[in-house]
Amino acid sequence: MSSPETPFWKEKPLNAMTTAEWESLCDGCGRCCLHKLEDEDSGEIAITNVVCRLFDLGTCRCTRYTERARLVPDCVVMTPDRIPELYWMPETCAYRLLAEGKDLDWWHPLVSGTPDTVIEAGISVRGQVISERQAGDLEDHIIDILKPHKP
Numbered sequence: 001m002s003s004p005e006t007p008f009w010k011e012k013p014l015n016a017m018t019t020a021e022w023e024s025l026c027d028g029c030g031r032c033c034l035h036k037l038e039d040e041d042s043g044e045i046a047i048t049n050v051v052c053r054l055f056d057l058g059t060c061r062c063t064r065y066t067e068r069a070r071l072v073p074d075c076v077v078m079t080p081d082r083i084p085e086l087y088w089m090p091e092t093c094a095y096r097l098l099a100e101g102k103d104l105d106w107w108h109p110l111v112s113g114t115p116d117t118v119i120e121a122g123i124s125v126r127g128q129v130i131s132e133r134q135a136g137d138l139e140d141h142i143i144d145i146l147k148p149h150k151p
Contacts, residue, residue, distance in 0.1 A: 007110065014080040014098055025094040027108050027118050030060040030125040032076065035138055036088060043148030045088045048141040051129045060126050088146050092123055 008021050017025075033055045037046040051057070052072055054064050062068050068075045076086065083089070083099040090096070094104055104111050107121035118124045135141055 009094075009098055009104060009110065014083070014095065024110060025098070027092075027094055027123065028060050028115055029090070029092065029118055029123045030055065030129070031090045031123075032078070032093070033062070034125065034129065035132060035135075035141075037138055037142070045146040045148075046139075046142045047088070047144040047146065048135075048138050049125075049129050049143045050132050050135040050138055050141045051125070053132050055129075055131065057126070057129065057131065060124055 008017065009025065012021070014022070030051065033051045035048045035050045035052070037048065038044070039046070052062070052075070054062050054068060054072060056063050064071055069077050076082070078086070078095055080095075080099070083095055086096075092105065094108060094110075097104060105121070106112060107117035107123060109115045109118065119126055130141070132138075
């Protein structure tokens, strides 16, 4: 059980968190909702500036969060067990940071007390992305390439 002095994410392993604690780790940056293209030969992952059709460009949140896996079959549902295989998650992602034994950054809403710091720190995709409904060919929207992860 978390004490008032020590935040829950410093005391509990990811797999022991309540649903509410787990969900609160999401900083709302929207980076996980960016479309990615995987090169089957090289294993490289191309990150685009195109977001899922369920992504709200203003709030940077999923408009149908509880139904997302059913509505978008390739939507990745984050769980503690899946974190190691999701090497394409941003280095700023709270789930990834905590899984790697690191702490949350100053701008994370759980630390700062406001979701505005995600935007102020330049972590949010707000204003930098387009919906898949307007994007056309995803290959025209590649913004980064990640090399294959070698465990």
